[in-house]
Amino acid sequence: MHKLEQILPSILDQATPSTDVENTPLAEACNSVVAQPQISQINVPPQDNSAMDGFAFNYDQIEENQPVTVSQIIYAGTSPTPLAPNTAARIFTGSEIPAGANTVVMQENCEYDAELKQVIIKKLPAAGDNIRRQGQDIAIGQTVLPQGTRLKPQDIGMLASIGIDKIPTIKKPTVAIFSTGDELVEPGQALAPGKIYNSNRFLLATYLNALGCNTVDLGIAKDTLEDTVNILEKASQYDCIITSGGVSVGEADFVKQAVEHLGKLDVWKLAIKPGKPLAFGNINDTPFFGLPGNPVAVFVTFLLVVKPFLQKTLGNNTPLTTRKFQAKFTVKRPGIRQHYMRVKINAENQLESFPNQSSGILSSVSWADGLAIIPIDTTVQEGDWLDVILLNDSVF
Ligand SMILES: Nc1nc2c(c(=O)[nH]1)N[C@H]1C(S)=C(S)[C@@H](COP(=O)(O)OP(=O)(O)OC[C@H]3O[C@@H](n4cnc5c(N)ncnc54)[C@H](O)[C@@H]3O)O[C@H]1N2
Numbered sequence: 301m302h303k304l305e306q307i308l309p310s311i312l313d314q315a316t317p318s319t320d321v322e323n324t325p326l327a328e329a330c331n332s333v334v335a336q337p338q339i340s341q342i343n344v345p346p347q348d349n350s351a352m353d354g355f356a357f358n359y360d361q362i363e364e365n366q367p368v369t370v371s372q373i374i375y376a377g378t379s380p381t382p383l384a385p386n387t388a389a390r391i392f393t394g395s396e397i398p399a400g401a402n403t404v405v406m407q408e409n410c411e412y413d414a415e416l417k418q419v420i421i422k423k424l425p426a427a428g429d430n431i432r433r434q435g436q437d438i439a440i441g442q443t444v445l446p447q448g449t450r451l452k453p454q455d456i457g458m459l460a461s462i463g464i465d466k467i468p469t470i471k472k473p474t475v476a477i478f479s480t481g482d483e484l485v486e487p488g489q490a491l492a493p494g495k496i497y498n499s500n501r502f503l504l505a506t507y508l509n510a511l512g513c514n515t516v517d518l519g520i521a522k523d524t525l526e527d528t529v530n531i532l533e534k535a536s537q538y539d540c541i542i543t544s545g546g547v548s549v550g551e552a553d554f555v556k557q558a559v560e561h562l563g564k565l566d567v568w569k570l571a572i573k574p575g576k577p578l579a580f581g582n583i584n585d586t587p588f589f590g591l592p593g594n595p596v597a598v599f600v601t602f603l604l605v606v607k608p609f610l611q612k613t614l615g616n617n618t619p620l621t622t623r624k625f626q627a628k629f630t631v632k633r634p635g636i637r638q639h640y641m642r643v644k645i646n647a648e649n650q651l652e653s654f655p656n657q658s659s660g661i662l663s664s665v666s667w668a669d670g671l672a673i674i675p676i677d678t679t680v681q682e683g684d685w686l687d688v689i690l691l692n693d694s695v696f
């Protein structure tokens with residue numbers, strides 16, 4: 301069995317960063333990876349504008365509790381004329397500040413007579429208050445996103461704010477996935493005796509989509525060498541192959557054999573729990589990951605091995621987020637594999653472990669805030685500090 305930290309670098313060495321760039325419409329770019337640094341051509345906001353509904357005036361010319369003429373009304377989206385001396389302008393949130401004004405007072409602190417076109421400021425703000433300065437969000441020439449950023453919804457909004465409608469992104473790799481196992485049926489179908497629903501397919505496809513990959517789903521391979529070889533051969537025309545199940549030692553586990561028949565198997569068995577029988581190799585230079593069938597093993601091996609591989613291909617090397625927390629549980633028996641325990645962080649910031657840590661219990665990862673790492677040959681006492689991979693930060 302290979303230790304993860306010893307074998308991972310040689311697996312990642314086989315990931316080639318892609319240089320294929322495509323121009324993606326902004327609305328479709330979420331989760332894609334930015335291929336060039338994004339530099340703003342404009343200031344945001346483009347001009348000084350008001351942060352309040354109220355009145356704009358020159359602080360040196362106006363006094364509290366004195367009537368002042370309102371010389372113009374400035375609606376958002378219009379361009380004001382310079383402010384006449386010793387007057388105020390009626391102004392709204394987002395309206396441009398006229399030349400000659402340097403402060404805005406909110407209307408709640410004023411008495412306004414619209415007919416007389418007069419305002420009395422009952423309470424002066426500080427000089428310069430309530431003005432959002434030109435470029436205070438983003439300045440011309442500023443790099444708003446470095447190359448390699450995987451776009452989040454907030455990045456998409458920010459790019460729109462600087463007028464970008466298409467963005468150069470790394471062409472999404474197309475990953476072929478298929479499941480193995482005669483016991484599998486698809487959600488929506490009746491569950492006959494002996495069958496289970498195919499959860500790995502959905503787990504993998506959703507994960508790949510969130511990472512910025514396209515997925516081709518080749519369905520379910522029958523538990524025969526012939527069918528497994530046929531589907532693997534089809535899968536090898538894509539950029540990467542991921543299978544689930546059939547990599548252990550049972551008589552119906554044909555995936556390794558099929559890969560060895562068509563290509564090369566470089567790695568089999570990692571000292572991790574769950575995920576021990578993970579296989580890695582290639583078919584016609586297409587990288588192949590054979591994930592174990594147990595759904596939690598799929599989740600964990602994807603997170604630890606497949607995700608960094610695909611991120612390297614995409615030029616987006618975001619490391620997992622880990623933090624230390626104190627255990628509120630014990631582990632009495634030291635393990636021969638590094639254990640990734642499903643844990644929740646409680647109100648006291650301590651780790652509670654899911655009662656059933658078996659790798660078939662998919663509800664444990666849905667429940668968990670993180671994976672606590674228990675190294676090989678290690679026991680845990682209550683209060684021990686453990687490294688935890690935070691799932692909410694690390695997965696998406
Ligand atoms: N004698 C041994 N048996 C097993 C060993 C071992 O070392 N010696 N390793 C165990 C470990 S650890 C794992 S993990 C599993 C992995 O086995 P496979 O990769 O061959 O997976 P399968 O046998 O096909 O399935 C395992 C389990 O997962 C369920 N499964 C499979 N595919 C799906 C799917 N798409 N959706 C939902 N569930 C799925 C399947 O029904 C099995 O229950 O092997 C152990 N055995």
Ligand code: MOO
Pocket residue numbers: 572573574575576577592594596597659660
């Ligand atoms: O890797 Mo297996 O998932 O340890 O059960």
